[in-house]
Amino acid sequence: MKYDCSFLEDLDLADDQLSFTETRRETHAADWGAEQQGRAVVPDAVVWPESTADVSAVLSAATDRDVPVTPYAAGTGLEGNAVPAHGGVSLDLTRMDAVVDYRPEDFQIDVGPGIIGDDVDEHVARDGLFFPPLPSSGDISTIGGMIATDASGMQTVKYGEVADWVLGLEAVLADGTVIETGTRAAKTSSGYNLTDLLVGSEGTLAVVTEATLELAGRPEQIRGGRAVFESVEDATGAIAEAIRTEVDVARIELLDALSARMTNAYLDTGLPDAPTVFLEFHANHGIDEEIALCRTIFEENGAERVETSADPSEMADLWEARREIAFAVDSYDPDLVPFHPGDVTVPISAYPEIVRETKRISEAHDVLTPCYGHAGDGNLHYSPLVDYDDPDSVERGKIVYRAVVERALEMGGTVTGEHGIGEGKREYLEVEHGDGAVDAMRAVKRAFDPTDTLNPGKIFPETLEGERVRDGGVVGEADRGGGR
Amino acid sequence: MKYDCSFLEDLDLADDQLSFTETRRETHAADWGAEQQGRAVVPDAVVWPESTADVSAVLSAATDRDVPVTPYAAGTGLEGNAVPAHGGVSLDLTRMDAVVDYRPEDFQIDVGPGIIGDDVDEHVARDGLFFPPLPSSGDISTIGGMIATDASGMQTVKYGEVADWVLGLEAVLADGTVIETGTRAAKTSSGYNLTDLLVGSEGTLAVVTEATLELAGRPEQIRGGRAVFESVEDATGAIAEAIRTEVDVARIELLDALSARMTNAYLDTGLPDAPTVFLEFHANHGIDEEIALCRTIFEENGAERVETSADPSEMADLWEARREIAFAVDSYDPDLVPFHPGDVTVPISAYPEIVRETKRISEAHDVLTPCYGHAGDGNLHYSPLVDYDDPDSVERGKIVYRAVVERALEMGGTVTGEHGIGEGKREYLEVEHGDGAVDAMRAVKRAFDPTDTLNPGKIFPETLEGERVRDGGVVGEADRGGGR
Structure with a gap:
């Protein structure tokens, strides 16, 4: 045990909200990315909060005792985002999965962070609405996780990323303070934009306990498509030109020839082992004109075969290879x-x-x-x-x-x-942003979480050596799991 | 003189970049809002930086000497945003108005903060592009000012606000450090979103010295429209239903009966003194269907007359009253x-x-x-x-x-x-956001600008009494201009 977490027993939590068992702790030691790379850090305790008050109580007590807290939900992150790198408490938010309020007349829904992305879609489908920026893992990933990484996905090319669809947040700071950010209005210039600061901060600044999401109306027309190219240069040239020409496309995805070969081997599709572009169009008007424009651009850029369909099951067939690529790569x-x-x-x-x-x-x-x-x-x-x-x-x-x-x-x-x-990408933060911007990010981190309670060992490169760093110096230690 | 600004003479600035004359200082004492309310605070000096290095030198030296610096440009703010509330230096960014780089193939342009909004539009028009979120004052306001307030305007209903169109910033912190935020990629999950934190921070966290803006393609079809209603209830009901029905409208503006009366008196239009809704539609397909849908909704909600036109000069006529409302109110x-x-x-x-x-x-x-x-x-x-x-x-x-x-x-x-x-709205910050969120904003302010150099006396209510407040206590004083 790295940190004494017995203080959790003194909080007002039910028996089934807290576990110190090895089994439970081990299921919170890695996410998809960490697992794939054989890395894992077992937390000292797992807590399942069921309310904002629970989250606040855990954070406040943990901060008082210098114990790290790492938010966790579906565990589908790819960069070890939810790995408790320094041990301490894994805060499992999956039980906070309620639809708290739903206002279809304003295209808004308030949800807990533990709700699965597709469940939001399902809840609002009866009103012809959907949540556009869901990532490919929308059937298993939670809204909280998507907010933590500012996730995006296939439809981002038309609809934007998760940050574009978050109007406001309720969040708990490391000291237990509950804050609300944003507004239910469509726009605001009131004070600093804390909402967009918290979105993408990977649980290092605050724990999101409720999110107000914006919704969109489902398009009246949807078409699927697939195009095969001789070379990847042709395929990427066609894509860049389609975007530059502002073809109104809702999804435009690439598999290179190697990926196509892997999916063909995996699925036995009989498709050529050639660069393939997958398309989806959403529109209320003029979808055929957009498809025709795209087809022209693609054919001028060397597309050998452009197939489209309005039939849902044919569309699913066209898209099968793209859907299965991750599994195909894994099993190759x-x-x-x-x-x-x-x-x-x-x-x-x-x-x-x-x-x-x-x-x-x-x-x-x-x-x-x-x-x-x-x-x-x-x-x-x-x-x-x-x-x-x-x-x-x-x-x-x-x-x-x-x-x-x-x-x-x-x-x-x-x-x-x-x-x-x-x-996984901490070494690149300064390379990408430069010292000045990273120092500013670090100052923001200290402003929100001076004790480095929240998800220590993430984002910032100075903690690469397994140390928690804060103003007062180095605290805590962790046994990092080794490489595989 | 409130602050001794003679240190500016030691910086590497040309003669015409610095002024202590009363005339020059008085032109930097107020913005539109402050002027209207008869408030003004004359700065002790005005500097016209011409480069990022100039901005950095001024900020670094001013911070060392505890002298406030307030960014200024077109002075079109309505809440005293650019008034040097505590005196010190007015940093006039209007000379940093260059187009630094333009990449039409990526729908991107890099500009200095002093460039006028419409000049961006003009620069990119030859490629069929435009900058969608310009406010009504786009012909005189600067991009830097729009970023400072996260401005928006008539087309925000379709295209979003300024923050949605800023990909990245170069900015100078109070201590002179130059940082770069964001990316030229269409999306990123790399580190904290400092771009959206700086947008809307009203020059209290950093001075923006360059912005990478996103552009959009001009719509192929544009139509103007105007509808007159018997009652304002009918008009607002029609608007809310049109939005709820997702009519694809690019502008939808209201004048109530009193505003209509004022513009009719001002312009001698002969229009009824009745609630009037102004419309503009942008589309590449199906614009007539959208107009028809809007017309149906409006007529079902009591619209007496719905006029539309595709002719630019007729459109301008339809919109005249909306364009002139601010002048009409002023001259009533x-x-x-x-x-x-x-x-x-x-x-x-x-x-x-x-x-x-x-x-x-x-x-x-x-x-x-x-x-x-x-x-x-x-x-x-x-x-x-x-x-x-x-x-x-x-x-x-x-x-x-x-x-x-x-x-x-x-x-x-x-x-x-x-x-x-x-x-002007500081007293409402805590009412809107609550103590917790405002404390978090304050912590961000201290993290970026611990000496309260940048635009002191704005956003936060604790400085209402004319004091600069920071960790170490109260510094500086200001003679506030009285009410009229």
């Missing part, structure tokens, strides 16, 4: 595992170049790197595959991974479009 | 002046109620209060007119002004949709 070769989940995002004009560079660098180092992602946003997911039993393979995967990040930053891009910094 | 009666420019914003479902309440409260206190504004956002501009020579009239105007703010907050709204808190 049992000896090969992604070194790290790449999530760079570049200006759309640089998208062809970052994809080309990723392939060039991978070939130069003899690494298989499937490339796919939310191409319309300039978001590239790339996974250098390595054999963890072969140090040379790991080293080469690392070189590829890092070289692509560096190239993306040179192009004016970002190291993470949607996964967050978490543990 | 030389003895009557707005007590304070109301800028409340409520959820759209509450819009009919806030307008009804404003009229009810005004009648109860025998105050003329023209109501108009960006109705589609739930944004109401209301101006209780008072005779400053009649203390009872002023008192009644104040009662009306305050009562409407309080009702808006009860409806889940905000005290300011687009003007900012400035000096």
